[in-house]
Amino acid sequence: MTGLWTAIRGPAGALLAALLLGFLVVLAVSDDPLLSYRQLLFASFASGANFALYLNRAMPLILIGLGVALSFRAGLFNVGGEGQLYAGAIACAAVGIGLPHLPAPLLPLAAVIASALAGAAWAWWPGALKLWLGVDEVVTTLMGNFVALLATNFLVTGVLRDPAAYGATSRLLPASSWLPAIPGLPNATIGLPVAVLLAVLGWVVLFRTVWGAGLRAAGSNLRFAEAVGIRARRDVLSAMALSGALAGLAGGLYVLGIGHRFEQNFSPGFGLMALTVALLARLHPLGLIATSLIFALLLNGAAYMQIATDVPRSLVDVLTGLLVLLMTVEPGRRFRRAVTS
């Protein structure tokens, strides 16, 4: 129990401090700062619909964050979650629209698998380039984001476009492919419980399996892992693909459970935010369930805050920045020089 407290008191303190500092900002810009903060923090619980929307926003954060944790633990910095999310979403939409006559249970299954495969592929090539040719994966995954975003734009304004719709969105997927809602919360997709389950599974795999132990060893010292006979490169590449598959799955679940179609620029920056979420959770799969729920709360609450008050939703960016800054502070640990005894 004390171990858990030690682990979370840092992030919890940082969160509290960020909210306090953020309040100073709100105090400076708003006529009604209290209302702003009330909206930001509590509007998500004001109605069933609000709450459902909140949970829906947490789902991609958890899944992409889990992928980030997995790849970082394996020693590769996959910052391409956004691109893999789009790759998964478009693959899911393409399967859903392209194979409408598949029987009900098979269609969503096929679409989900397609989304995971597309995400995996979009993470695999930067991983392979890194391991075979030493190409920096941060650069390739980051650039991959733009390629995926623009490529999906191209598809959704072209072959997949719904001619009857106003914006650049794909046609609606057949209802037989839609995911059910969480019982009692009509608009909340079961994508969230699935994501939570996968996060728990991810924790087991990383910290309780032989494969996970080898992977973390490879991530912290590849040459050591190789020397003790772990097939380190293969494992690391698998972890990278898995990381992409999780982000792709987030895209698939988003399309099947929330949008029911592919919408251009549907992500409010889930990929980047998931990076923060995972790092704040210290790359711990269970911790990132909590940080995802907190970030989704801010993300969702900010929308209500913007509607109800004069504070713009970009306050979230301020809070995120403060949080990242404060998380890097380690109280009680004094500055140490590089050379110690």
Place this chain on the structure above:
Amino acid sequence: MQPRLQLRDIGKRFGATVAIERIDLTVAVASVHAVCGENGAGKSTLMNILAGVHLPDRGEIVIDGARVAIPDPAAARRLGIGMVHQHFTLVPSMTVAENTFLGRQPRRFGLLTDVAAMRVRAAALNERYGFGLDVRAPVATLSVGQRQRAEILKALALDSPRILILDEPTAVLTPREADELLRVVRTLRDGGTSVLFITHKLREAIAVSDNVTVIRDGRSILHRPTAGASEAEIAVAMVGRDVVPPQRGAPPVLTTRGGLSLHDVTVTAPGGRRRLDSITLSVRPGEILGIAGVDGNGQSELAEAVAGLLPVQAGRIMLDGRDVTRASARARRDRGLGFIPEDRLDRGLSPGLPVAENLALSLYRAARLARFGVVSLRARDRFARDLLRRFDIRGGGAGVPAGTLSGGNMQKIVVARELARRPKLLLVAQPTRGIDIGAGEFVHRQLLDAAGRDCAILLISSELSEVLSLADRIGVLFGGRLVGVVDRAAATEARIGAMMSTGRPA
């Protein structure tokens, strides 16, 4: 005459850990002062206090009669204190010359680094001390031994060091290079510099120093002129008990077939240079074959090639009767290979992971610590605690990150893990590099025990005394070639030393 340096009643603690209880030290002008002590005794902390890395909690530092404070490394440099750290402080991507003058580059127009002048000055220093370095080579391309020399070059490049601190400077040097360094140290002393020579190699301490101070458990417990001191006296003061270095007994009677054999193994660098040139050797079960040689003559390549981490271009490697030339590291380990690599922080363990994971990694299946791929934490921790006890690994339990342990204890983790595999062949490289007498003694005893259990041991070491006291037969690597193999009965330090420096059988 006024002493160059006086430390009075120095004390230092880190949190709850007392690093230095009470140390007094007086160093005369133009003298070499040896500071001996085991790892963790407080030597490095003391030197870091002098180098401005740590501030003492208590006590005073007096240099040439003036009480001084050394708040940071720049202040230490201004006071004329040059320091060579035990761990490398070089920037790998920079050249030797750039590293030598890092932070104090010669300037042109007060702004630009005068690269030519820097090279010339670095080359002159290199020439003067006979370090044989290419000052234009990036440090990353140098071998461990060469890096150490670059490190020393950097400290010697101080304008006029009043006090030069050398922290285990010969740890990675060959006997000949070490002798060379000792000569340099004497030259510096004769030039008026006071040299603090930190070492646990007593032979060196006695050979080079005028005075000696022994530190144990954070206290200075012995001060005396070196003249007339014996190694045994200093060793007892250091360890606090009598020391009996393990020694290989009579050559074993080899009955079992198998072990390791190499036939014309050749490894070529990408540029085409031969790193290993037609190496042929064999080690039988129960036998210890020592490979001596100056660092950088193919030792690393030999270890990596046998371990399956470096592909060979020609030749054959047989392990326990099977051809493993093309086999992966994993397959070779499955066939009974254990590997204690030369640099524990590089290939030996992961400093960020807990001790238990470092011990258990690669043994989950063999030691039945997992079922269906799922680790049993209880079994793993029991396994780890058992090894911690059997190998007397101190400095924290199974749950602390391995990197927080001392060098000797980290090395014991590697040794414990590799021996827990009950290997048929143990490949050992530089097993006591940078660790203290007690831990080194322990590791040596473990190696001898393993040989007694019919394990074939290939011992690669640039520490000649280590090879001489453990191996049954001794080969010398020179320029990637194996220069003769000598039975221990016929091997003397002089003979092997000659082979190491000339590359010819003697």
